[in-house]
Amino acid sequence: MQKKFGKPANYPRLKGLNKKYPQITVVQRKSTDKGPSFGEQFHTDSSYTKKPPRYTMLLSKLVPKKGVANTDFSSQYLAYEKLSKNYKNKLKKLKGIYSSHGPISITTVEREKEKGKISKELISRHKIIRTIKNKKTIYCSPGHFLKFNTHMTKQKKELKKFLFNHQTKKTFQYSLEWEKDQLTIWDNRAMLHQATPFKGNRILHRITIL
Ligand SMILES: [Fe+2]
Numbered sequence: 001m002q003k004k005f006g007k008p009a010n011y012p013r014l015k016g017l018n019k020k021y022p023q024i025t026v027v028q029r030k031s032t033d034k035g036p037s038f039g040e041q042f043h044t045d046s047s048y049t050k051k052p053p054r055y056t057m058l059l060s061k062l063v064p065k066k067g068v069a070n071t072d073f074s075s076q077y078l079a080y081e082k083l084s085k086n087y088k089n090k091l092k093k094l095k096g097i098y099s100s101h102g103p104i105s106i107t108t109v110e111r112e113k114e115k116g117k118i119s120k121e122l123i124s125r126h127k128i129i130r131t132i133k134n135k136k137t138i139y140c141s142p143g144h145f146l147k148f149n150t151h152m153t154k155q156k157k158e159l160k161k162f163l164f165n166h167q168t169k170k171t172f173q174y175s176l177e178w179e180k181d182q183l184t185i186w187d188n189r190a191m192l193h194q195a196t197p198f199k200g201n202r203i204l205h206r207i208t209i210l
Pocket residue numbers: 039043044045193
């Protein structure tokens with residue numbers, strides 16, 4: 001795999017599967033779990049790291065009935081293409097600042113607080129508009145977003161609201177219905193994803209690739 005796609009990344013926030021495969025992260029939901037599932041808001045994986053992984057792979061080991069626990073994707077190539085010239089210009093000057101304790105992690109951080117063991121906050125900044133092989137895309141992870149790298153004036157707050165709404169328009173989305181032993185890989189730089197809320201048992205194995 002190393003030769004074909006790149007180097008598997010170490011995920012800073014969860015323990016690996018075992019000693020042999022430390023870079024496989026187990027994403028598990030139990031039917032007894034309360035609160036939101038892991039990843040239940042649109043995001044790109046590890047945007048709070050200096051060099052976020054290019055690709056994410058998920059392999060389904062245990063899934064509920066088809067259509068119950070989907071993963072939604074939103075194409076950010078398409079989202080960029082559909083931006084007006086005015087917004088393209090506004091956004092190209094900006095960077096986003098992302099945190100591992102961002103909005104998507106609130107429940108995790110709360111649980112950590114209860115245990116008295118809060119993980120170290122990781123923060124990184126990245127350009128909102130980036131180019132991948134000559135194609136422009138929006139790179140902004142709402143689940144980890146703290147602010148733009150500029151004073152958050154009223155206009156900037158409105159711009160943020162517009163951007164988040166625009167990025168996740170239904171017309172840019174695809175909803176994946178999991179089946180058992182299904183492998184999914186996507187470009188983490190040009191695609192947002194989120195887990196849909198559900199009650200039940202699910203086990204996914206994840207590898208992110210630098
Ligand atoms: Fe994710």
